[in-house]
Amino acid sequence: MKRKIVSVLLAVSMLAGMMAGCGNGGDDGNAKSDASGEDAGNNADAAGDEAGGDDADAAGNDASGEEAGGGDADASGEEVTITYWGWDTNWYEPMFEKFMESHPNIKIEATTVAYSDYFTKIQQAIASGSELPTMVQQSCTLIENYKQLGVFEDLTKDPYNVDPNAFFDFIKGRAMTEDGQLIGIEQSVSPSAIAYKRDLAKKYFGTDDPQELAEIFKTPQDYITEGKRINEESGGTDYLFHSGGAVAEWLYFADSVDVQTDNTINFTEKMTNVMGLLCDMRDNKVVDTFENGTPQANATYADDNHLFYPCPNWAITYYIKSNDPDGSGNWGLMLPATGGYSHGGCSVGITNTSTDAQKAAAWEFINWAFFTEEGVQTAKEKVEYYVPTKEFYEDPSYAAGADEFFAGQDIGAFLYGEVAQSIVLPKTSVWDQTVIDIRDLLAVAVMADPSMTAEDAVQKGLEECANRITDSELTIK
Template identity: 70%
Template sequence: MKKVTAMAMTAVLALGMLAGCGKGDSKDTAKSDAGSKDTKQEAEGDVTTITYWGWDTNWYEPMFEKFMEENPDIKIEATNVAYSDYFTKIQQAIASGSELPTMVQQSCTLIANYKELGVFEDLTSDPYNVDPDIFFDFIKDRAMTEDGQLIGIEQSVSPSAIAYKRDLAKEYFGTDDPEELAALFQSTDDYITKGKEVNEKSGGDAYLFHSSGAVAEWLYFADSTELQTGDTVNFTEKMTPVMDTLVKMRDNKVVDTFENGTPQANATYADDNHLFYPCPNWAISYYIKANDADGEGNWGLMMPATGGYSCGGCSVGITNTSTDAEKEAAWRFMKWAFLEQGGVDTAKESTDYYVPTKEFYEDPSYASGADPFFGGQDVGGFLYGEIAQSIVIPTPSIYDQTVIDIRDLLANAVMSDSDLDTQALIDKGLEECANRITDSDIKVK
């Protein structure tokens, strides 16, 4: 617990990666319409009241509303907690002996830290008896402890690819076909060579990518190198390929200077000067369709040179401090949400979330189908078929969020200081690691 507290209390000060867990109302402890946080279980005839803390209002509000409509004997009270405060709030509740919520939202970048808290039900045991093999192979073990306890079920999967603007792809590469484009970009060097050509042909106006932060996120999550092996954090090995590519992209005018996720960066989705966007499945709704209202038919999705990757995600767990009645009610919700058709359809229709449970993909109509916004491309079939089958996720580390925060810092630095080369960036990152990873038993190299 000491190791987790020392690291994670600092790590969660940054927003980190909200992606794949939604970007709901960020006001700390704002109460949703689903109820208030003050009472964990109350006597209302035969109604069992359970509680939930989360930041993902776009998911939990429609899901809870629909579930309670169908299950009037269960009431779910949701408290909205800012992502940046969430893990700290959980830790503080444990340390003070305060009540934990019945259900906890577990960010994928802190999942290793949640495993060490010891406050979650093992969902492979009675009465839950979840078989992890029912989930996609690349994600089935992420919320599992070393001794085989499953502490949560993923809300959705986050397969990721490269989105592109069809008109600009035709202009600069002569094709907007996703397979033909993927054949042109088979290595990271191809992005640099062809990205330089784009900038030169446009007279310096156009860039292949809009943001070093977006590129860094893609390259980092597409790399299967383990961040931590034993008592060693492999920062240099993990981060060098990312920074080396960013330096080359900067020097060859392949990537623009926008900070990922800002209004200015989001405006580029509708312009004529940026072609490619690293694209987790959730970015289609949150970024592309939200920021390019007139772009229907002009977008495509292609396989990255790195192969498919996973970017984002959260799991939901049940606290072992809850009463048996609360656990039973929470499990009824989770089973409905992730394992039963009604909840699975609700998540798809209300939030565009797709569950990790493989059996639902046996029905082609669940995820597949022509998307007019993407020129009739079968985006779902591509993401949840070809992409999902190619994903490899490294073993989670309790230092994931810390290193991701440092990665984002370096991705901004590489664009703001053209004198920084790869080694200087790695040295800067190692300095940050020394300040943030203070456990004497851990070596950073």
């Protein structure tokens, strides 16, 4: 009997312990109530109405430094908790930690959401009127879709007063709606180039100097000629590139053709050159058959068989340094034949369903991260991210400095001086991500089927577009 009583007591205490985890947790100081559909709708309308007004005043204001501060979350002394959904832990963990050190009254609760699920989760939260985070990470390939949601604060308006001209010209309009609302601030500039392994470059080209290499690879045809030679000389073991997907990604982002012009999706024009060059590279053994982004493909960063890797700024830490930790001193960065281009990136916006205190606290963070010396330096030192705010580049030492991993090459000056200044971004479209998904499928198909021509690939892509692009008012060419 005693044992029975003890068992029951134990079971009840265990259940009580578990129930504790099931509570609503109203002690976190989170002032945000569930954003009802009605509220969300009203707020969105309000934002839209506001945006329709005259924004001439805001445009002239200086967004930088302390002047850009919106509501002062610290002034009241009350603790404010704001929320953030993101996939980019490498960025937000050190940034939030440092920010909260100097802003003890603001607590940021971050929830990791996988990149592939992110937009769906946001859409579902809006559709059901559920709680949105205070700050949202907006992927650049879905930026037009985010603009359509109508749930973001216009950062050019009071109390934010961000001047878009504070950012690099090529990127300042990406998170801006047609009627001039700025829904987010770019996390980082994403200049891209070609990374290479110095030992293999010396072996096959007699030099590891980035400028001399750029001279050798002046045209896309040079990649085919040299890549073919390397493969033949190595007896078929060495390739210029590791993955067709990576090559397609580079060529696609370097192409200045807009995905959409008015009511036309320019698929054929956008994809013909990309697939044509990819097929030529495949036929001449310039590119290996690894599927881009897979662990097997990532393992090639540390091998001795692949030379070139299309490389956005963020890939230096995410791909190169993490996949080839012993490769310090053996990497270089050179300008591709296509010129500098931008690949990837995202912006951070504030949701208009948040409370005023939360919006003020979120702005406090954004202002700190992108407009103050401490925040900008934190991004540089902890994440190797460089903000798109132009004024920081007035100090030549900001983006400069020898990188030992790249054999002392001044990566910052190269990417943010030489490459970033020459970038021209194509116009964004709500179908960007769809076309990118199709591009990835085609790259895999081209590499898997040696008989597939560029025309076949484009035709297959057009069929996919017809299935996936559901807007009947659009013409797919």
